Amino acid sequence: MTDVLVVCVLLGLGFGFGTLAERRHYHSIRRREEDLASVMIFSARFPPEPERPRESRLVTGQVVISVDYFKAFLAGLRGLVGGRVTSYEGLLDRARRESILRMKEDARGLAPCKIFNVKLETSSIWKGGGNSLAGVEVLAYGTAVAD
Amino acid sequence: MLLTNLEVVPGRRVVEHLGLVQGSTVRAKHVGKDLVAGIKNVFGGELKFYTELLQESREEAIQRMVAQAEALNANAVLNIRFSTSSIAQGAAELFAYGTAVRLDESP
Numbered sequence: 403m404t405d406v407l408v409v410c411v412l413l414g415l416g417f418g419f420g421t422l423a424e425r426r427h428y429h430s431i432r433r434r435e436e437d438l439a440s441v442m443i444f445s446a447r448f449p450p451e452p453e454r455p456r457e458s459r460l461v462t463g464q465v466v467i468s469v470d471y472f473k474a475f476l477a478g479l480r481g482l483v484g485g486r487v488t489s490y491e492g493l494l495d496r497a498r499r500e501s502i503l504r505m506k507e508d509a510r511g512l513a514p515c516k517i518f519n520v521k522l523e524t525s526s527i528w529k530g531g532g533n534s535l536a537g538v539e540v541l542a543y544g545t546a547v548a549d
Numbered sequence: 550m551l552l553t554n555l556e557v558v559p560g561r562r563v564v565e566h567l568g569l570v571q572g573s574t575v576r577a578k579h580v581g582k583d584l585v586a587g588i589k590n591v592f593g594g595e596l597k598f599y600t601e602l603l604q605e606s607r608e609e610a611i612q613r614m615v616a617q618a619e620a621l622n623a624n625a626v627l628n629i630r631f632s633t634s635s636i637a638q639g640a641a642e643l644f645a646y647g648t649a650v651r652l653d654e655s656p
Contacts, residue, residue, distance in 0.1 A: 412591055415591055415592060416591055416592065416593065419591075419592035419593060419594075420592060420593035420594075423592065423593045423594040424593065427594075427595075447555070447556060448555065448556070448557060449555065449557075449559055451559070452559045452560050454560055455559065455560030455561055456559040456560055458551070458553055458555070458558060458559055459551075459552065459553070460552040460553055460554055460629060462607065462631075464600060464603055464604060464607070465595060465600055466595065466596040466597075466599035466600045466603065467593075467594070467595050467596065468586070468589050468590050468593055468594060468595070468596050469590070469593060470590070470591060470592055470593025470594075471590065471591040471592075471593075473593065474590075500595075518555060519554050519555050521554065521630070521631075523631055523632065523633060525633045525634065525635065526635075537586075537590070537596055537599070539599070539603060539633065539641075541603070541607070541631055541633065543554060543629075543631060544554060545553040545554050545555045547559055
């Protein structure tokens with residue numbers, strides 16, 4: 403009985419705080435994306451040949467985001483029937499956008515600039531037995547070339 | 550030392566290729582922080598300790614790569630790639646590699 407109660411409390415906490423955290427995060431992401439819209443990013447491997455030497459530098463951004471208990475529970479249920487795991491899609495979307503924003507912030511020293519050859523590296527940090535944590539790590543990196 | 554993940558440096562010429570250089574590091578945070586992360590796993594949100602951990606690891610991997618490049622008398626590392634992998638719970642490996650080159654003098 404107590405077990406069920408504990409799980410219910412954890413689910414409630416996860417739902418409440420998790421939803422709040424996600425909403426806040428999306429709010430901050432959208433605001434900063436507008437602020438940093440002037441830094442354009444490209445996955446092109448070669449920048450256009452410049453007429454004069456440009457300053458360039460490696461820039462990186464990274465973030466580790468954890469899923470909340472409620473979302474992990476939902477994903478577990480989804481695993482029974484199969485299909486889109488929307489609770490994890492949001493997590494990955496936030497992590498990618500956040501790491502790109504941090505990369506752009508890192509490039510501020512070179513502003514105005516463009517970032518070329520942007521790569522995104524995603525990995526889950528923990529995988530393992532029953533009590534393992536679920537989190538996602540995203541590293542974004544590229545080369546900022548001054549305009 | 551100029552670091553870039555492009556294969557060319559805009560406006561500069563590669564004088565000499567010096568081969569692959571690499572740096573790697575494996576790091577872990579102490580148990581207390583793992584516990585905090587466990588609690589955070591209920592509420593969701595960013596795991597700042599782990600972000601810091603990865604940032605430190607990345608900087609160290611880059612430093613080791615740069616040390617190798619300096620030993621080769623290079624003045625730039627091109628085409629840098631990162632790769633991460635988890636080795637055990639709470640420990641992460643970060644690996645950075647690239648091509649050491651000598652560029653012509655900057656004008």
